Amino acid sequence: MTNLLDTLTDPLLDNSFKGFPRTLAPMRRSEVAKAGWNVLAGDLPLPLAVLKREAIEHNVAWMQTQVRGWGIDLAPHGKTTMSPQLFRRQLDAGAWGMTVATVTQLAVAVAAGARRGLIANQVVSDQDLAGIQQMLHEHGDLHVVFLVDSLAQLDLIEAWSARHPDSLPFEVMIEIGVDNGRTGVRTHEQAIALAKRVRAGKAAKLVGIETYEGQGATGESGPDTDYTNILMDRVDAVARHCVANGLFETDEVLVSAGGSAIYDLVALRLKPTLGVPVRGLLRSGCYLTHDNGTYQRFQKPLDARLGCAPGESLRPAMEIWATVQSCNESNLAIVAMGKRDISFDLSMPTPLARAARGATVPTGVPASWEITALNDQHGYLRWSDADAALAPVVGERIAFGISHPCTTFDKWHWMPVVENDYRVSDAVLMHF
Amino acid sequence: MTNLLDTLTDPLLDNSFKGFPRTLAPMRRSEVAKAGWNVLAGDLPLPLAVLKREAIEHNVAWMQTQVRGWGIDLAPHGKTTMSPQLFRRQLDAGAWGMTVATVTQLAVAVAAGARRGLIANQVVSDQDLAGIQQMLHEHGDLHVVFLVDSLAQLDLIEAWSARHPDSLPFEVMIEIGVDNGRTGVRTHEQAIALAKRVRAGKAAKLVGIETYEGQGATGESGPDTDYTNILMDRVDAVARHCVANGLFETDEVLVSAGGSAIYDLVALRLKPTLGVPVRGLLRSGCYLTHDNGTYQRFQKPLDARLGCAPGESLRPAMEIWATVQSCNESNLAIVAMGKRDISFDLSMPTPLARAARGATVPTGVPASWEITALNDQHGYLRWSDADAALAPVVGERIAFGISHPCTTFDKWHWMPVVENDYRVSDAVLMHF
Numbered sequence: 134m135t136n137l138l139d140t141l142t143d144p145l146l147d148n149s150f151k152g153f154p155r156t157l158a159p160m161r162r163s164e165v166a167k168a169g170w171n172v173l174a175g176d177l178p179l180p181l182a183v184l185k186r187e188a189i190e191h192n193v194a195w196m197q198t199q200v201r202g203w204g205i206d207l208a209p210h211g212k213t214t215m216s217p218q219l220f221r222r223q224l225d226a227g228a229w230g231m232t233v234a235t236v237t238q239l240a241v242a243v244a245a246g247a248r249r250g251l252i253a254n255q256v257v258s259d260q261d262l263a264g265i266q267q268m269l270h271e272h273g274d275l276h277v278v279f280l281v282d283s284l285a286q287l288d289l290i291e292a293w294s295a296r297h298p299d300s301l302p303f304e305v306m307i308e309i310g311v312d313n314g315r316t317g318v319r320t321h322e323q324a325i326a327l328a329k330r331v332r333a334g335k336a337a338k339l340v341g342i343e344t345y346e347g348q349g350a351t352g353e354s355g356p357d358t359d360y361t362n363i364l365m366d367r368v369d370a371v372a373r374h375c376v377a378n379g380l381f382e383t384d385e386v387l388v389s390a391g392g393s394a395i396y397d398l399v400a401l402r403l404k405p406t407l408g409v410p411v412r413g414l415l416r417s418g419c420y421l422t423h424d425n426g427t428y429q430r431f432q433k434p435l436d437a438r439l440g441c442a443p444g445e446s447l448r449p450a451m452e453i454w455a456t457v458q459s460c461n462e463s464n465l466a467i468v469a470m471g472k473r474d475i476s477f478d479l480s481m482p483t484p485l486a487r488a489a490r491g492a493t494v495p496t497g498v499p500a501s502w503e504i505t506a507l508n509d510q511h512g513y514l515r516w517s518d519a520d521a522a523l524a525p526v527v528g529e530r531i532a533f534g535i536s537h538p539c540t541t542f543d544k545w546h547w548m549p550v551v552e553n554d555y556r557v558s559d560a561v562l563m564h565f
Numbered sequence: 566m567t568n569l570l571d572t573l574t575d576p577l578l579d580n581s582f583k584g585f586p587r588t589l590a591p592m593r594r595s596e597v598a599k600a601g602w603n604v605l606a607g608d609l610p611l612p613l614a615v616l617k618r619e620a621i622e623h624n625v626a627w628m629q630t631q632v633r634g635w636g637i638d639l640a641p642h643g644k645t646t647m648s649p650q651l652f653r654r655q656l657d658a659g660a661w662g663m664t665v666a667t668v669t670q671l672a673v674a675v676a677a678g679a680r681r682g683l684i685a686n687q688v689v690s691d692q693d694l695a696g697i698q699q700m701l702h703e704h705g706d707l708h709v710v711f712l713v714d715s716l717a718q719l720d721l722i723e724a725w726s727a728r729h730p731d732s733l734p735f736e737v738m739i740e741i742g743v744d745n746g747r748t749g750v751r752t753h754e755q756a757i758a759l760a761k762r763v764r765a766g767k768a769a770k771l772v773g774i775e776t777y778e779g780q781g782a783t784g785e786s787g788p789d790t791d792y793t794n795i796l797m798d799r800v801d802a803v804a805r806h807c808v809a810n811g812l813f814e815t816d817e818v819l820v821s822a823g824g825s826a827i828y829d830l831v832a833l834r835l836k837p838t839l840g841v842p843v844r845g846l847l848r849s850g851c852y853l854t855h856d857n858g859t860y861q862r863f864q865k866p867l868d869a870r871l872g873c874a875p876g877e878s879l880r881p882a883m884e885i886w887a888t889v890q891s892c893n894e895s896n897l898a899i900v901a902m903g904k905r906d907i908s909f910d911l912s913m914p915t916p917l918a919r920a921a922r923g924a925t926v927p928t929g930v931p932a933s934w935e936i937t938a939l940n941d942q943h944g945y946l947r948w949s950d951a952d953a954a955l956a957p958v959v960g961e962r963i964a965f966g967i968s969h970p971c972t973t974f975d976k977w978h979w980m981p982v983v984e985n986d987y988r989v990s991d992a993v994l995m996h997f
Contacts, residue, residue, distance in 0.1 A: 155696030178692035260610035264587030285959035316891040527717035
């Protein structure tokens, strides 16, 4: 089937995309590196989200080295970036496959070349089940696994399969959830009852056990370690029971967990000794760009646990540059950047650097600078009286760090990749 | 210049777009109406944002009738939807032109056929000034006006124009701001000093006065009326001074205000008697789809002021349908809809209706149902014990109303337009 995704490897960019030079002709992604643009030279309109190549490459390599050391594999969560070009970098670096949250996201991952897809979510609807089957039929080498957490869901899957007798069995993992949590079975007994029902039916094969520890993370190593171990003990117990009772139908049992907050703690528990081949799959997604907010806070105790020096582990790889448009109150500058441009769901953006109009080298910003609010298209930058002499001026450019990559990527169709001197050396597209 | 926007009138949709049927071949927008889809029949995957045709058409017509009655014009804010097809509906209904927040948005409005653009923002950067000039050169019949609020900004504009002696003068409006506000001059004296400097230079012509009252809106008619009148008195005074002193360089003075909260109050003040031709421009954007949250709350006192019966004025025109994926705790259902699908910045989504698997007619939901939290891809639906017997089940579909159209539109590339029975009769695309 022809598909727009076929063009994603070298799509056309034009000035209807936020951040594309306003007066230039449309250009293929592959031509961007040759254009000679520099963000600080004013070659691209602001606001603009940029990815720092060196930091991205460092993060991709660092995480891949980590999982190798832990004896497990990486199935990075693609929902974070939804960028086929970034998916490729992750796959080329050795990722087992891509994790996604929806069947639409799976289609983008498959178009980007992924041949193993883990849908870290319950699939329940006919449209989604049919979509998976279609992809399996189109790509004989594709493996797709998704989560089940209730008999009610399994009923829907079995009913669909009964209506589609030529369909392939779905590969599923049982999700282990927690009380006061989100999805996932709450008890060992529920897990076993579900595993038995999967085994008894023809619609699905049980290939692994999954959980998500991220919602219990606090950023304090003691409680986070305890939380992880209690949760992973439950995963182990279910997996052991399923092995002992022949409930898995796979040559290799998948055991998966891992958000981006305490991934080191679950990683140590993803290869339990089950007496059968086990593949541990870590699903972190935000590691790719890291951030200057939520995940930076979680990384500090994580670095301490791993014995990493500052900068040795993950580095913030995304900045949003914006222009000061109005300074009509003391201690207030309005920047032309808002909820349409940068994440605001977990914390406000962090001012990182400034560049006066015409300057091509950024300098630091006073520690008192902070974004106190965002409207759709505006940001409110404030500072303490002590920094009055360093106040921003109209036309000045300011760089902001993000908190939560997932909700920044989804506000852009493309991002230039920049060198440390802000020369544009590549570009990626997002496909939300 | 060739431009992807040229294709926006009849673009190709495919299953890499959220909500497009998973197993169908790519299809032109114009073919969607003939496809015979019905959302409740399960023809499109969920989550899905749908626009209700009758409500959209009602809202477009109602607002146009209102502004005509007020003797002013509508320059609807395009940032809300960024949909060329919806822009066309607004322009065809009689809108004077489109309001936008950025030059990128202006390019989309111009591509959609707008020939008058009001950038309700300060333009300060070379890229943006050059972008406006390019559009003016490409479209001889295009008028673009933007906001100025400081001498520092005017300096940048004049410096740019001095470097580009063949450029056309920019048409500008002075923005009147408020203390503890956002952009805009804070005093009468600042406004006059700025107007004089515009008049003295060649780079720009003063064509009007602008303000934005939305940030002062409370939803209480008394304070909102007082606030509006004090603000609009300042607009009047500046406009009168500029007329008396020959500071305008236009045949028709533009006076503009208007968000979507208390637009009726400013509307009455947009045609002051200045002794010269005046065009009042209301910039509301959210009226097009209205909502079931923030703007619904503001509309109640507004209806009271206008003497409108319920349903006579604006009607909520957008719903997000999502599937229940997991119900593993009492009083908690997880729906497959999250921060990637629906606005959460002003209020959480509102459950509106439900449709059991297979049902094609929705029914009402218990009043106790509420979304208490959203993750990136999940929503938490809770209810009171009294409604336990009516609890949602896995596979059931639920419709949610939005709060804040702007931050819902930007999460979708397309939306089907549906009849009241959820037959799909059209589709629109968004271009953020």
